[in-house]
Amino acid sequence: MNFKHVTRLFCAAAMFLALGSGAQAQDKVIKIGVIMPMSGGTASIGAHAKAALEVAMDIINNAHPELGNLPLAKNAGLAGLGGAKIEAVFADNQGNPATGQNQALRLITEEKVAAVFGSYQSGVTLTSSAIAEKYGVPFLNSESVAANLTERGFKWFFRTTPIATDFAKIYVDFLADIKAQGAKTDSVAVVHDNTEYGTSVANTIAGAFKEKGRPIALDIAYPVNATDLQGQVLQLKDKKPDVVIMISYTSDAILFAKTMQSLDYKPPVLLADDAGYSDPSFTKAVGKISQGAFNRSSWVVGPPGSASAIIADMYKKKSGEEMDDTVARQMQGFFVLADAIDRAGSTEPAKIQAALKATDLKPEQLMIGYKGVKFDDKGQNVLASGAIIQLQDGENYVSVWPKANAEKAPMLPYKGW
Amino acid sequence: MRRLIWLSVVAAIAIAYPLLLSSPFQQRLGALVLLYAIAASAWNIVGGYAGQVSVGHVVFFGCGAYAAMGSYAKFGLSPLLGIPGGIVLAVGLAAIIGVPTLRLSGHYFSMATIAVAETVRLIVTNTEWLGAAVGLSGPTVPRNVFDLSFLSSLPYYYLFLVVLVITLLITWWMTNSRMGFYLRAIKDSERAARSLGAPASRTKLYAYMLSAALTSVAGALYAMMFGFVDPESGLGILISVKILIMAALGGAGLLFGPLIGAAILVPLEEISNSWLGGKGAGLTFVVYGAIIVLIARFQPGGLLSLFTGRRKPGADKGAGHAP
Numbered sequence: 001m002n003f004k005h006v007t008r009l010f011c012a013a014a015m016f017l018a019l020g021s022g023a024q025a026q027d028k029v030i031k032i033g034v035i036m037p038m039s040g041g042t043a044s045i046g047a048h049a050k051a052a053l054e055v056a057m058d059i060i061n062n063a064h065p066e067l068g069n070l071p072l073a074k075n076a077g078l079a080g081l082g083g084a085k086i087e088a089v090f091a092d093n094q095g096n097p098a099t100g101q102n103q104a105l106r107l108i109t110e111e112k113v114a115a116v117f118g119s120y121q122s123g124v125t126l127t128s129s130a131i132a133e134k135y136g137v138p139f140l141n142s143e144s145v146a147a148n149l150t151e152r153g154f155k156w157f158f159r160t161t162p163i164a165t166d167f168a169k170i171y172v173d174f175l176a177d178i179k180a181q182g183a184k185t186d187s188v189a190v191v192h193d194n195t196e197y198g199t200s201v202a203n204t205i206a207g208a209f210k211e212k213g214r215p216i217a218l219d220i221a222y223p224v225n226a227t228d229l230q231g232q233v234l235q236l237k238d239k240k241p242d243v244v245i246m247i248s249y250t251s252d253a254i255l256f257a258k259t260m261q262s263l264d265y266k267p268p269v270l271l272a273d274d275a276g277y278s279d280p281s282f283t284k285a286v287g288k289i290s291q292g293a294f295n296r297s298s299w300v301v302g303p304p305g306s307a308s309a310i311i312a313d314m315y316k317k318k319s320g321e322e323m324d325d326t327v328a329r330q331m332q333g334f335f336v337l338a339d340a341i342d343r344a345g346s347t348e349p350a351k352i353q354a355a356l357k358a359t360d361l362k363p364e365q366l367m368i369g370y371k372g373v374k375f376d377d378k379g380q381n382v383l384a385s386g387a388i389i390q391l392q393d394g395e396n397y398v399s400v401w402p403k404a405n406a407e408k409a410p411m412l413p414y415k416g417w
Numbered sequence: 418m419r420r421l422i423w424l425s426v427v428a429a430i431a432i433a434y435p436l437l438l439s440s441p442f443q444q445r446l447g448a449l450v451l452l453y454a455i456a457a458s459a460w461n462i463v464g465g466y467a468g469q470v471s472v473g474h475v476v477f478f479g480c481g482a483y484a485a486m487g488s489y490a491k492f493g494l495s496p497l498l499g500i501p502g503g504i505v506l507a508v509g510l511a512a513i514i515g516v517p518t519l520r521l522s523g524h525y526f527s528m529a530t531i532a533v534a535e536t537v538r539l540i541v542t543n544t545e546w547l548g549a550a551v552g553l554s555g556p557t558v559p560r561n562v563f564d565l566s567f568l569s570s571l572p573y574y575y576l577f578l579v580v581l582v583i584t585l586l587i588t589w590w591m592t593n594s595r596m597g598f599y600l601r602a603i604k605d606s607e608r609a610a611r612s613l614g615a616p617a618s619r620t621k622l623y624a625y626m627l628s629a630a631l632t633s634v635a636g637a638l639y640a641m642m643f644g645f646v647d648p649e650s651g652l653g654i655l656i657s658v659k660i661l662i663m664a665a666l667g668g669a670g671l672l673f674g675p676l677i678g679a680a681i682l683v684p685l686e687e688i689s690n691s692w693l694g695g696k697g698a699g700l701t702f703v704v705y706g707a708i709i710v711l712i713a714r715f716q717p718g719g720l721l722s723l724f725t726g727r728r729k730p731g732a733d734k735g736a737g738h739a740p
Contacts (some may be wrong), residue, residue, distance in 0.1 A: 092692075146551060
């Protein structure tokens, strides 16, 4: 009987041992660890990201001369490393900061990845990048917007996405532009929910407008996942602001649109901050009664034959979905990382870090509407920016600003239904 | 005698494990097993021995985690100094929660604890000072050794091992004390225990408070290792469920049950996630869930009852109470 117990213990021990044998070196393959939510409430984000990165790897690893200026597209593999191929090693963070950190550790120590890419949720990005920092492995984030991520004094953390301060600047510039065209934009109201996202973005926008000497006229907060928003809409109707900036997740955005219709309220300019307003379920549910709503997006599809149009097509073939802002930012971030590894000409972390620091991509080398990619000392992309899109023809957004990338002219005032 | 041999075998494996399997991920896995073993052993005091199935234990876990991170983020102190604060907070909270809810029996008690846990999570989510939805982070670049922010998992492993041994000693001492006998009597039949003069309410409350204190230590250690806590990872109901399942799987109401449960479930979860997680579609949870179902079906008293069951038939009957 004792012997049997010992055998059981050995079985357990064998299970532990089996762990270490997974990693195997292959010739000319550069591994990048990708940490995404592949299960849980945001599993669809991970699935989309996976499809997008597979498209990105196809572009990098095979010759795609039709993509023009996009770095790494022309030839197969990374020229700087003798045509080496990029391989993404996906890991599931389950939306959990602890799991994300465990997986970052595994990717770095077991899979021996050259760099880590991820991790969607700001909290997970925070913990998983801390491990990369300790090990001295480059970590590139392309979609988490929490401001504190780049305020930690990290040397190995880089972020390509625009953050709240960038959004605020876009709104200030856009409103100044349409004012020059004759629209009235003097009093601005900000409507936001009480989540981290809602309050922090609202505060940043208010700060940016104040800096320009135009304090926000009206700040309306509401509880997230609200069941009734009549009070908030009536408040707007009463104060009659020229511009209403909406910071809302999907369900609240839909309820706002319906409430505005039932109370017959139309602001002259309605400007939404991505999130709920970019969700296909928003446009499907209330797109027809939100005509003329402006929205923020860094992703703008160019004319047929342009690099962004080709990539959008490839993504749609892979995933069956239209490319959206989040996926595009992730794909762009992955390209930036691959480009840095290519220029580093090595998988040595310090060389990749140096190459990332030296990154200086021009707008025409990007698939997304940033003004470029260039990191400051904190690792934040200082050229990150976005475009303004507008719901013009039923359920589809078209790009309207800045003019250089615009498909159509902005339609004013807000039409509603 | 045989027990002593077994104990020394387990102890030897525990001490030697990180030296035998020295890859960073395996060491971290070991540390995680011990961490969850601490939390599950703490739960075992009230859930296993007293038979009060608390599903809201994450509240105490969160007390520790927030106290540790708070002492760093808010006062610039070592997270270690947050541990006593977390214990005081957890014990106080346990008293406040315990007095009314421990009068409830069976599922009603479980439901009440869930309600309290969710309420606390919502309050913290809306409290700016506690980091609200963003959470609190610990030191990423350690200032000194007391920040307990190590690259290697080895220091965590041995620290957790020491705390686990202390937890198990306290549990063992308790089961052999007057309190332990009271608790078992209460678990079998509270009415009978009361009629024989056992101070049921008081004993349950003490067990609940002791369990809360130890759970808070686990929470503090958890936050120190990961360097971060937010409402979901520090106060999310799933952590309670995980702790509970580990104790039930290994054998609730048995001293080493939670340790066995953690030693099986933590590697199972991490390894299945490592192997299958990247493939997408949540395969991890399918495999994880299937194994739990199999064990619940064929060994409902917990795996440890495979061994102890033969020696003392019926000793583990109470474990079936765990959902």
